[in-house]
């Protein structure tokens with residue numbers, strides 16, 4: 162018993178709804194400058210003139226965030242460190258969802274105006290950047306440069322035994338010397354006088370469009386590597402909250418979660434095509450525009466969000 166892991170069916174279903182909402186918000190930020198709830202079929206005029214952002218990692222971030230949030234609720238001793246800061250649409254979606262963004266930005270209201278505000282201003286001149294940045298509430302690790310997440314997590318936990326820090330590390334990110342060597346911090350800073358670290362490797366198989374080294378390893382080889390650093394590997398296979406919460410529940414000392422998702426999952430094309438903007442020609446290609454319309458419709462956001470009242474519980 163470690164006190165982690167939710168079994169309550171209603172909460173598990175809320176996690177799924179939250180992931181759906183945040184997936185929609187991630188896509189909407191990437192593409193839309195109008196028609197934010199798809200009240201009419203998309204037209205080229207609804208699409209931003211310059212599409213600049215990253216989709217592929219977003220679903221996995223939303224899954225990890227929703228599951229950790231449900232588990233740790235508003236525990237002031239819990240923090241989440243995000244490695245792949247290019248997944249900013251997902252981070253911003255979650256900060257908007259929880260009203261955290263509203264605390265620092267009065268325009269991010271939980272209604273249609275706030276929805277329009279975060280979507281239109283993502284990756285927009287004088288708006289929000291495309292990556293996590295110091296403007297993002299709670300950001301302690303610069304979004305554009307990969308590799309420091311685990312070291313930052315250990316730093317946050319240093320001298321704070323009451324803290325628990327979950328840290329999401331991209332599988333490409335773990336190929337950087339910085340991230341890989343940070344696994345050795347367990348021997349230096351893993352003692353009882355410091356907080357607990359919950360590393361989560363986001364094994365989506367790709368770094369940009371190339372397969373990652375860790376995806377090329379067999380499960381056994383990867384597990385042995387993780388064990389060699391003194392962690393106990395725990396596989397989270399897929400995006401179901403039941404599996405995620407079971408993994409949290411089964412964790413004992415020094416867990417190292419391996420969250421295996423499909424890069425770009427819930428999007429129109431997967432793997433290597435999904436890293437940035439999966440449908441690049443939506444403004445000029447009616448078939449791609451139709452695919453984007455279907456993609457956004459798939460989340461049925463209107464069932465999750467009310468134009469005046471915001472998110473339904």
Ligand SMILES: Cc1ncc(C[n+]2csc(CCOP(=O)(O)OP(=O)(O)O)c2C)c(N)n1
Pocket residue numbers: 217218245247305306307308330331332333334335337365367368369373424436
């Ligand atoms: C230190 C550093 N090197 C290279 C990059 C360029 N870069 C941006 S995203 C990315 C892929 C990282 O792979 P992964 O962590 O698996 O993220 P995913 O591709 O799954 O979104 C790379 C190499 C970077 N941001 N920082």
Ligand SMILES: [Mg+2]
Pocket residue numbers: 331332333363364365366367368369373
């Ligand atoms: Mg990856």
